[in-house]
Amino acid sequence: xxxxxxxxxxxxxxxxxxxxxxxxxxxxxxACDSSPAGKEASSxxxxxxxxxxxxxxxxxxxxxxxxxxxxxxxxxGDVVIQVNRDWAPRGADRFYTLVKTxxxxxxxxxxxxxxxxxxxxxxxxxxxxxxxxxAPLRDDPVKQTNGRGTLTFATSxxxxxxxxxxINYADNSRLDGMGFSxxxxxxxxxxxxxxINREYGExxxxxxxxxxxxxxxxxxxxKLDGIITAKIISPxxxxxxxxxxxxxxxxxxxxxxxxxxxxxxxxxxxxESIPAPEAKVPESPSQPNP
Numbered sequence: 562x563x564x565x566x567x568x569x570x571x572x573x574x575x576x577x578x579x580x581x582x583x584x585x586x587x588x589x590x591x592a593c594d595s596s597p598a599g600k601e602a603s604s605x606x607x608x609x610x611x612x613x614x615x616x617x618x619x620x621x622x623x624x625x626x627x628x629x630x631x632x633x634x635x636x637x638g639d640v641v642i643q644v645n646r647d648w649a650p651r652g653a654d655r656f657y658t659l660v661k662t663x664x665x666x667x668x669x670x671x672x673x674x675x676x677x678x679x680x681x682x683x684x685x686x687x688x689x690x691x692x693x694x695x696a697p698l699r700d701d702p703v704k705q706t707n708g709r710g711t712l713t714f715a716t717s718x719x720x721x722x723x724x725x726x727x728i729n730y731a732d733n734s735r736l737d738g739m740g741f742s743x744x745x746x747x748x749x750x751x752x753x754x755x756x757i758n759r760e761y762g763e764x765x766x767x768x769x770x771x772x773x774x775x776x777x778x779x780x781x782x783x784k785l786d787g788i789i790t791a792k793i794i795s796p797x798x799x800x801x802x803x804x805x806x807x808x809x810x811x812x813x814x815x816x817x818x819x820x821x822x823x824x825x826x827x828x829x830x831x832x833e834s835i836p837a838p839e840a841k842v843p844e845s846p847s848q849p850n851p
Contacts, residue, residue: 625657640750649701649744669787682725
């Protein structure tokens with residue numbers, strides 16, 4: 562497990578980047594390590610890519626409509642997201658492309674922090690995740706605040722957004738100044754998002770999810786809620802390739818959502834993260850790539 566300093570504050574927030582992994586650690590919600598090694602660990606900022614070397618839209622991303630809606634059929638019920646491309650064009654294009662190709666089908670909400678965020682976006686199939694994890698996006702300027710219900714990409718530093726997303730549970734406007742740029746908002750089913758199972762907190766370890774996919778989550782955290790399918794419902798998209806992510810056994814929606822606990826049992830090492838709730842002292846795990 563990786564160790565993180567325990568004295569992080571909003572003013573001293575730093576990004577930690579590890580070779581071969583895409584991490585985003587947001588503020589004070591990191592795993593706390595009081596050992597000397599933990600306190601002395603350096604926190605280098607991930608090197609930013611040269612904007613001039615990055616295209617506005619990567620070769621694999623399709624230009625999204627100015628506005629479109631996505632239906633998440635989840636284990637809790639249906640959730641609808643409205644995306645406004647003008648808010649964050651590159652982020653909207655990436656989300657549109659990933660939804661069309663089935664990337665989010667059978668994915669899980671692996672990090673749930675009450676009154677903060679619900680994070681997801683690591684593919685069920687490790688090979689599919691690896692493809693997109695190697696295609697970072699150039700940053701979008703922050704035009705909208707991270708208010709309740711907004712959808713935003715997690716990141717591990719400047720120009721590192723890939724696939725991980727988070728839904729804000731509350732007013733997380735403090736993330737605006739950190740570069741987290743919302744591109745959509747929940748217009749239906751936010752009450753269901755509020756009921757996402759939180760008993761595992763931040764215990765699922767992102768590096769293991771990336772390497773083992775849903776097999777790891779289903780074995781170690783069987784009660785996690787997730788997205789069964791994600792589809793563009795308006796406007797109707799053009800034909801797209803068959804989904805690359807195979808079915809992985811996510812249970813269908815039930816009338817009673819899984820019971821949730823208040824805090825995780827084991828603090829995980831995280832890949833991409835979001836700062837933890839401002840009022841809290843470093844506890845266990847973080848993301849969003851908030």
